[in-house]
Amino acid sequence: MRAQKNEELAKTPPMGWNSWNKFECKINETIIREVADAMASNGMKKAGYEYIIIDDCWQIGRDSLGNILADPERFPSGMKSLGEYIHSKGLKFGIYSDAGTATCQGRPGSRGYEFQDARTYAKWGVDFLKYDWCNHGKQSAEASYTLMRDAINKAGRPMVFSICEWGTTKPWEWGKSVGHLWRTTEDIINCFDCTNNWGGLGVLQIIDLHTAIGDFSGPGHWNDPDMLEIGNGVLTPNEERLHMSMWAMFSAPLIAGNDIRNMSAETMKILTNKEVLDVDQDKLGVSATRWMKYRDFEVWFKPLSDGNYAYCIINRSNQPVTINQDLKATIKQYKIDGSYRVRDLWKHKDIGSTKDNMVTTIAGHDVLMLKLTK
Template sequence: MKLKFIGILFLIFSLCTAGYTQKFEELAQTPPMGWNSWNKFGCNVSEKLICEMADAMVNNGMLEAGYNYLVIDDCWQVRRDSVGNIVVDPERFPNGMKTVVDYVHKKGLKFGIYSCAGSATCQGRPGSRGYQFQDARTYAKWGVDYLKYDWCNEEGQNAKAAYKTMSDALKECGRPIVFSICEWGDSKPWEWGKGIGHLWRTTADIRDCYQCTFDWGGLGVLDIIDKQAALQQYAGPGHWNDPDMLEVGNGGMTYDEYKTHFTMWAMLAAPLMAGNDLRNMDAQTKEILTNADVIAVNQDKLGQQATKFMDMGEYEIWAKPLSNGEVAVCFMNRTNQIWKLDYDWKKQTMYFATEVSVHKKVYNVFDLWEHKNIGKTSERLVKEIPAHGVLVIRLSVVK
């Protein structure tokens, strides 16, 4: 009788675990969109800041535009208690994390949190190594919806094994949680991350510049874009290449450079995680981050990452197949001069999208920044593209 009872309990546990595993696999069917505290605020996070940012996301149109994850990055945690539970900074979060999570949820947003696969986080706070299942249960109890999991102080661990341990913990914690692998691309997580996480970083940390280099590994936008060109086969619903968070609005780039940054993240089917101060966005920043036409390309249900269709050195053409037989095409100008584009559609074969044929059909050319049709593929496309700028268009069959 006792053995039979144990067997029933095991069956119930197995069925429940299978259910949460299925929910895990059904998450992030389009690239996650939201906001993360790190790029703008670093360690200066607090209950007040997060609640104000939640208010801003609702009031300034970010939530309506699709940004629904609000993620606290490093420095919210200070130690572990006598039984190993992670302790929230009592000075910065005086009412505890559950109160903050509840506030975020009441605003119609989802809540994300940060930890690290190492013994300590990148800022020296307690990491999750050895506490993965305990931390996952804590996050579920708080109501967490998203976990960014870093790779500092990893002490020689195998990356795939370390991330699988936390993945298993999340699948058993009793709550569907999106899992963001932040391993910086060192062990090629795109080759093993599917089924373990929902997105994985492909490069070192982004910096708020168009093209720049840092001895310690930070990268500018252009260098990050270059590293995505061969990774399109690894992206799709539930498993995304992540070229890091957005710097739009933080002041280090020009208006056209920020448009390039945002456009290419959309073309790459990358997660769109804003990293600016949402409480005081200027008009240009809001225009970029809430561009519904560009966001629609990013969130297209087909889930394909753009391919570099043509590389002409300082000029590039990227193409992203979309649902309903449409395609987004981005002309990117890497130079410091205006690109006087004069493009003949009839001279090109769009092998990147078998359903698209400019030789058999005529397509409308819709400019995603001007929000209007600018011609047809039966005509030459003549346009001036600013320095470090883009022209991104959507092709749809003329009816």
């Protein structure tokens, strides 16, 4: 029988924080400890965030036996000690490596050291491994990630395994038995509607790449549209709400990428909106379907485990749009009968029922996220 990943992990999309979007290579032990302190105390842990993931640039080389070494200047206490500190806060410890010979920032990769590195991470108490795809040469992605999956299994410590090969080889087609989540696109960049010359994508560009792959995602095997850019100072509050709403509609991993030690009340409200998080964390784990697209207006629909539905209308344009939506007709498209109470998940209030047309205005780059409850 073919070996499998640990099937007991990531039954709902992982939630946590990653260092890259805010700090890139400028990380150290003090920052990570302070972020753990913040997550444990500011309401994020209570909301469901639990992983503290150190991205690239923590490693500096290997010793004479080939063991991976953390930068002693930035992490003087060592990774085992740092992991113990994160665990002491009731949180989980994540780390980064690469399937190639070097990481994206030129630090030692795991190629040829997969089993040795997995044993090291297990000794350090690692709970989550993000595994990148730089400097991979002519390696097979599926074989490379499967090898590290087997190394994690042999190391004996359960770890969520995050495949990060940017959707290059359609990992949604092969990743279910290999990893718990797989990146579906190139890296997110801190903008709403843009690309750049190395392939980074804005929020809208990433959304567009998820219209046809939702069926591959589900409990224990998630499409990963990359980390959140909420709170990093470029997206407007409207854009941040749309970003968060659609990641929740996709049942995406929610990995904050801002400085959670010091963020605005508005950012905190967006990241910890329980009603939106409940849509993301719904145990059915079905990714939303785009029901309609008309110019800059889109409607997305998602069934929930309690027999109810999430319904999301996004306005891609920078101008407000007034809608007059027949929700009863809309849900009939999905062969759904009956009357449903309609609740606005960002305003936290009921706004009517599917018996009546919904007439409202959605601001530019904003969203109307609803729950339909029978």
